[in-house]
Amino acid sequence: xxxxxxxxxxxxxTAQGKDMVDVSDLRRMYGLLSRVLDGVEPMLAVLRQYVIAxxxxxLLALEKKVDQxxxxxxxxxxxxxxxxxxxxxxxxx
Numbered sequence: 756x757x758x759x760x761x762x763x764x765x766x767x768x769t770a771q772g773k774d775m776v777d778v779s780d781l782r783r784m785y786g787l788l789s790r791v792l793d794g795v796e797p798m799l800a801v802l803r804q805y806v807i808a809x810x811x812x813x814l815l816a817l818e819k820k821v822d823q824x825x826x827x828x829x830x831x832x833x834x835x836x837x838x839x840x841x842x843x844x845x846x847x848x
Contacts (some may be wrong), residue, residue, distance in 0.1 A: 761801045781845035
């Protein structure tokens, strides 16, 4: 159940602009689960799967623009910026 909630929080956080990311729910969930032995492992697994799916979806949308590598780089840089911001704020880096 917590994994579903974590995924929902990630979806909401990434739907917002990268400067307006609200991770308060993720931060609270991490704070609670970090007190339990291996409590954050399922949460980190959800984050890992979500990041991979998110970036893959963005890159597949560019499939028709194979001749424009800067677009791919832009997607990767934006994704890195978004998720590093989420990890820093919600998961205490």
